[in-house]
Structure formats: structure tokens, C-alpha cells
Amino acid sequence: MTGPPQDQELLELLLDPHQRERGFGQLSRVYGPLLHRHLLRMLQSSADVDDVLQNVLVKVYRNLDRFRGESKLSTWLYRIATNEALTWLRSQQRRRKRISSQDPASFVGLQLTADPYFNGDQAQLELQKALASLPDKQRAVFSLRYFDDLSYREISEITGTSEGGLKASYHLAAKKIEQKLKAYAQ
Amino acid sequence: MPSKQELPELLQNLREKGDGFISPESDYFARLAEKAAARAKEPAKITRTRPNRWWLSAAAIALLALFTWLALDHGDAPGDVPELVSDQPTSEELLAEISPEAIEAYIGEELDQFAAELYYTEEIND
Numbered sequence: 001m002t003g004p005p006q007d008q009e010l011l012e013l014l015l016d017p018h019q020r021e022r023g024f025g026q027l028s029r030v031y032g033p034l035l036h037r038h039l040l041r042m043l044q045s046s047a048d049v050d051d052v053l054q055n056v057l058v059k060v061y062r063n064l065d066r067f068r069g070e071s072k073l074s075t076w077l078y079r080i081a082t083n084e085a086l087t088w089l090r091s092q093q094r095r096r097k098r099i100s101s102q103d104p105a106s107f108v109g110l111q112l113t114a115d116p117y118f119n120g121d122q123a124q125l126e127l128q129k130a131l132a133s134l135p136d137k138q139r140a141v142f143s144l145r146y147f148d149d150l151s152y153r154e155i156s157e158i159t160g161t162s163e164g165g166l167k168a169s170y171h172l173a174a175k176k177i178e179q180k181l182k183a184y185a186q
Numbered sequence: 187m188p189s190k191q192e193l194p195e196l197l198q199n200l201r202e203k204g205d206g207f208i209s210p211e212s213d214y215f216a217r218l219a220e221k222a223a224a225r226a227k228e229p230a231k232i233t234r235t236r237p238n239r240w241w242l243s244a245a246a247i248a249l250l251a252l253f254t255w256l257a258l259d260h261g262d263a264p265g266d267v268p269e270l271v272s273d274q275p276t277s278e279e280l281l282a283e284i285s286p287e288a289i290e291a292y293i294g295e296e297l298d299q300f301a302a303e304l305y306y307t308e309e310i311n312d
Binding site: 021024025027028029032033036037040041050053054057058060061062112117118119120121123124125127128146147174175177178181182 | 193194196197200201203204205206207208209210212214215216218219220221222223225226
């Protein structure tokens with residue numbers, strides 16, 4: 001699969017040990033904002049995103065030699081970021097269950113109101129709260145399709161789920177979110 | 187772009203507004219890349235999973251019960267026990283000579299023999 005023209009140039013830099021640092025800086029500038037935004041939608045906390053994005057970039061750096069170019073560079077990066085986010089969420093949920101019985105939507109609502117990287121209006125806040133009520137992987141699927149316009153094929157490569165399964169998951173997520181938003185509007 | 191059939195109207199309209207998040211300045215990504223590259227060059231930390239104290243206690247009790255059963259439960263009449271065996275110290279006597287710390291250390295080292303599934307539930311470290 002071929003990626004954007006900049007990918008080829010980036011990969012040449014990244015695979016050259018003498019140019020790797022420069023290439024990595026360039027990769028972070030080009031794809032960092034995309035991954036940051038994806039992680040914000042997944043984790044819904046910019047403080048967590050700081051940690052997770054750094055972990056993602058460490059994994060990317062360490063595994064550059066394993067990237068075979070069979071998918072787009074962005075797909076590979078999304079895959080690492082999504083896996084890292086899901087792992088983080090699992091550990092956070094275990095911890096949160098021990099200390100609080102608050103439901104995820106209320107928790108995220110409070111968290112985002114104070115988050116410096118969220119400046120959405122009430123409707124956008126309600127959308128984020130509705131997203132928080134989805135299972136983590138379904139939220140990832142919904143976010144990749146709804147916000148990032150990715151094809152089911154790409155999302156399938158990122159999540160390792162069949163395209164049919166993704167379509168069903170996205171459809172159900174959209175229905176659930178719509179119900180939550182309607183309940184809020186009434 | 188998701189087709190119109192895929193999305194209820196409410197979500198189609200909301201989609202135009204975006205997610206409400208803002209992105210950091212490019213300096214943020216430059217700094218993050220430097221930090222990540224520095225961390226990536228450090229040798230990967232290997233974190234050993236410490237066995238849970240409750241599991242250790244449970245395994246110690248199970249071990250003790252096993253030794254006790256082996257020593258007592260064979261349904262043989264007392265007279266059937268050969269002289270050689272009856273002279274042997276019991277498992278309780280043998281275990282009494284071993285400190286609880288030593289038992290705990292042994293179980294910790296051999297835990298996979300007792301509860302291998304514990305490891306399957308733990309995440310893989312890099």
C-alpha cells in the first residue's frame with residue numbers, strides 16, 4: 001500500500017541510522033498532531049495523552065526497523081497509538097473502579113470542563129460524554145470513522161477487526177450516541 | 187467520509203462542528219520527540235511481576251495440605267506401615283524446620299508450577 005509522498009522521504013530518513021533523529025523529529029511534527037487528537041478522543045484527558053503519546057513515540061522509535069511498508073505509515077502509527085491507549089484505559093479503569101463509582105460520562109464531563117485542550121461548546125461536551133459511555137474499542141472505531149474519515153479497510157488494519165464487524169460496531173455506536181444526545185436535548 | 191445513510195441526522199450536523207479539542211503548538215511535538223528518542227535509547231526496563239501475597243499464602247497452605255494428605259491419607263491400617271516409613275519424620279516436622287520466608291521464596295520462584303494462569307492475565311512488558 002502506498003502512502004502520501006512525504007512518507008517515502010520520511011522512511012528514508014528514519015531507516016538511515018545517521019538521519020534517524022532528524023527523521024523522527026519530522027515524523028513527530030507531521031503525525032504528532034494526528035495522534036494527539038486521536039488519543040484525546042480515546043482518553044479524553046490531555047494529561048493522560050502527554051504520557052501515552054510519549055510511550056507511543058518510544059515504541060515507534062524502537063520498532064522503526066520492523067515497519068515493512070505494507071500499510072501506510074499513518075495506519076501503523078494509528079495502530080500503535082490505539083493499542084497503547086487501550087492498554088492505558090484498561091489500567092486506569094481498574095484503578096478508577098477502586099476509588100470511585102462515578103459513571104464514565106459524568107467523570108469525563110467534569111474532566112473535560114477543566115481540560116486546557118478542550119474548548120468545545122455544550123453540544124460537543126455532550127458528544128464527548130456520550131462517547132465516554134461506549135466500550136473503549138468501540139469508541140476507537142467510532143472516532144476513527146466519524147472524526148478522522150478513515151475507511152473501514154484502514155480501521156480494520158488498525159484494530160484487527162473484520163470490516164463487517166466494524167460496520168456493525170460503528171452503526172451501533174452511532175445509535176447509542178444519538179439516543180444519549182436526544183435524551184440530553186429533551 | 188461516512189455516508190448519510192450511516193449517520194443519524196443529529197450526528198451528521200454535529201460532525202461539522204468537530205470534536206471540540208485543540209492541538210498543541212508544534213514546539214510541543216518537537217520536545218516530545220526529543221524526550222521519546224532519549225527514552226527509546228535507554229535499555230528497556232524489565233519489570234518482574236511480583237507474585238501477589240495472597241496467592242503466595244494460598245499456595246503455601248495448599249502445599250502444606252498436600253504434604254499432610256500424603257503423610258496421613260493412604261487408608262492403610264497402622265500395622266501395614268513398614269517400620270522404615272514410620273521412622274521417617276512427618277511432613278509437618280520437616281516443614282517446621284523451614285522458615286516461612288524460605289517457603290515463600292521457594293513458592294515465589296516456582297510459582298508457575300502452582301498458578302501459571304496468573305502470568306497469562308498480566309500484560310506483557312516490553
